[in-house]
Amino acid sequence: MEESGLKEVANPSGLFLEKRASAVPGSVVCACLEGNRPLLVEMQALVARTPYGMPRRTAVGFDYNRVNMLLAILEKRLGMDFGTQDVYVNVVGGARVTEPAADLAVIAAIVSSYRNKPIMPGILAVGEVGLTGEVRRVGFVERRIKEAQNLGFQKFVIPSGNLSAKDASAGVIQVNTVEEALAVFFEK
Numbered sequence: 001m002e003e004s005g006l007k008e009v010a011n012p013s014g015l016f017l018e019k020r021a022s023a024v025p026g027s028v029v030c031a032c033l034e035g036n037r038p039l040l041v042e043m044q045a046l047v048a049r050t051p052y053g054m055p056r057r058t059a060v061g062f063d064y065n066r067v068n069m070l071l072a073i074l075e076k077r078l079g080m081d082f083g084t085q086d087v088y089v090n091v092v093g094g095a096r097v098t099e100p101a102a103d104l105a106v107i108a109a110i111v112s113s114y115r116n117k118p119i120m121p122g123i124l125a126v127g128e129v130g131l132t133g134e135v136r137r138v139g140f141v142e143r144r145i146k147e148a149q150n151l152g153f154q155k156f157v158i159p160s161g162n163l164s165a166k167d168a169s170a171g172v173i174q175v176n177t178v179e180e181a182l183a184v185f186f187e188k
Contacts, residue, residue, distance in 0.1 A: 022121040026113030028185070029124050029153070030105030031144035032097050038140065038147040040124070042092040043102060045109035050086045061091030062106060063098070070107050070129060077133035077178060080114060100128035101138040104157065107178055108185050119185045123155040124148045133178045135159045145172065157184050 026045045031038045043062070050056065059067045067089050074080045089106055091097050104127035112119050126144055127135040141162045148156060160174040175181040 023118040025116050025118050026109050028105045028108045028112065028119050029148070030097070030102045031124055031126050031148055032095075032099055032102055033140060033144075036140075036143075038144045039095070040148060040151060041095045041097060041102075043097075043105045043109045044090045044092060045106065045113045046088040047082070047085050047110060047113040048088075050084060055082065055084060056086040056088075058087070059089045061094065061096050062089050062102065066100070066103070067106065069131070070103060070110065073129060073131060073133055073178065074107065074110065078111075078182075080111070082114075085114070099138075100136075101126050101144075103127060103129035104135055104178075104181055108181065111182055112185070115186075117186055120155070120187065122153055123157065123185065124153045125157050125181070125185070127157070127159040127175070127181070129178060135175050135177060135181060137162045145169065155184075157181050 028043055029040055030043050031040050057064065057068060067087065071082050071087060075082060087110060089109070105125040107129060108119055108125050126138055126141065128138055130136050137159045141158055145156050155171045155173060157173050157175060160176045162174065163172060173184050175184065
């Protein structure tokens with residue numbers, strides 16, 4: 001919206017990512033669907049020691065209860081301790097993400113902030129995370145990858161079985177569990 005009226009946004013994903021700093025702990029890009037169109041959004045997390053007895057959990061643009069569930073998965077399956085940590089999750093640009101395909105990106109952002117280690121640049125995360133720590137398939141992966149490729153992303157962490165071997169392009173890494181995904185996100 002401008003003074004003269006509405007202006008077309010040719011690339012909404014680029015708009016959400018235009019001021020993104022790479023190699024910063026707690027930040028990862030996810031391809032979410034808005035209707036039928038893939039939209040790349042930056043998921044950010046901040047994990048900080050709490051000065052109070054009860055840690056805070058805050059989510060902006062993402063389901064608060066889902067954040068709590070993902071933290072419980074990290075505690076139970078990976079042995080991480082968030083009992084003395086405040087955890088903040090934010091979807092940059094005021095976007096609202098409602099689909100579970102963003103779970104893997106939220107987990108990656110939380111772990112990145114917790115470890116104070118950035119995720120490799122040029123990587124995209126997509127996948128629903130189940131209570132046992134498995135990464136579950138999501139729909140329209142081909143569309144999501146194509147949108148990310150158009151914006152220069154080269155690595156795509158997706159659930160195993162989401163693409164057949166013949167459909168998987170270079171840079172597609174299929175994972176079964178959160179542990180496998182984290183090994184990819186933090187490899188050097």
